[in-house]
Amino acid sequence: MLPGPDLVCACPDCEAIVRVGSLASWNNFGAIQWTDGRLGGETIPTGAAIRRCTSCGRFHWLRDLRELGEIDFFEPNVKPPEAWTKAPFVPTDLPESTWFEALDAGLGRTIAEEIRLRYEAFMAANDELRYRDDGRHRDATRENMKRLDALLARRRGDDLLLRAEILRELGRFAEARRLLEPDRWRVVEVIRVHDVRGTHIEKQEKRGLRKVRDRLLELCGKRDRRVRPVEPRAVEAMLGTQLEAMANLSPRT
Numbered sequence: 076m077l078p079g080p081d082l083v084c085a086c087p088d089c090e091a092i093v094r095v096g097s098l099a100s101w102n103n104f105g106a107i108q109w110t111d112g113r114l115g116g117e118t119i120p121t122g123a124a125i126r127r128c129t130s131c132g133r134f135h136w137l138r139d140l141r142e143l144g145e146i147d148f149f150e151p152n153v154k155p156p157e158a159w160t161k162a163p164f165v166p167t168d169l170p171e172s173t174w175f176e177a178l179d180a181g182l183g184r185t186i187a188e189e190i191r192l193r194y195e196a197f198m199a200a201n202d203e204l205r206y207r208d209d210g211r212h213r214d215a216t217r218e219n220m221k222r223l224d225a226l227l228a229r230r231r232g233d234d235l236l237l238r239a240e241i242l243r244e245l246g247r248f249a250e251a252r253r254l255l256e257p258d259r260w261r262v263v264e265v266i267r268v269h270d271v272r273g274t275h276i277e278k279q280e281k282r283g284l285r286k287v288r289d290r291l292l293e294l295c296g297k298r299d300r301r302v303r304p305v306e307p308r309a310v311e312a313m314l315g316t317q318l319e320a321m322a323n324l325s326p327r328t
């Protein structure tokens with residue numbers, strides 16, 4: 076990962092200055108694709124679409140912050156104002172409770188925004204469970220998952236995989252399987268084909284989606300309701316790489 080310039084912004088309500096970090100480049104080598112759609116791994120940039128202002132306490136979408144300028148560390152001749160370099164960074168990882176607070180504060184003004192906030196809350200709840208074999212969703216998490224599924228069901232077509240995952244994690248395996256049936260699935264593929272640009276991407280996309288679908292069906296068959304990696308061996312491989320890296324870093328005897 077290569078860091079890019081920091082974006083300097085002002086709160087639209089109280090004018091407090093914050094910095095938003097950026098990345099000049101990143102790759103998805105060693106990344107893990109999870110069944111809930113989270114793409115995780117050390118090389119993947121994280122970033123939340125919202126933040127709570129530490130000065131006025133209000134929630135905002137990052138796109139609604141007022142942009143003041145950039146701090147570019149590769150341009151040492153341009154000296155940014157001290158207020159910029161001292162400004163705090165917006166947090167990139169938010170817990171489930173913060174997404175719920177944003178919903179309570181009315182940040183989900185449209186159906187699409189509410190879906191985004193509820194989906195982020197769902198993934199944040201799963202973040203606590205990804206690498207464990209115990210632990211379960213809280214009542215509030217399950218309630219959020221049901222609301223999210225109901226909102227997605229009102230939209231056309233494209234959300235079958237996510238809905239199937241939510242229902243699977245709720246333990247409603249028969250309903251999840253029904254969403255993954257081949258005749259419904261053909262609809263998803265057609266929609267996806269129109270969504271993407273090049274032929275190459277299109278084929279990869281279709282293959283990737285089939286892989287997720289097959290994995291969800293397999294997990295439904297086992298009545299497994301935990302969030303899982305799409306490729307079961309991916310986690311072991313990543314941990315193996317980390318252990319190797321640590322072994323290389325430790326002092327030789």
Ligand SMILES: [Zn+2]
Binds near residue numbers: 087091
């Ligand atoms: Zn503010």
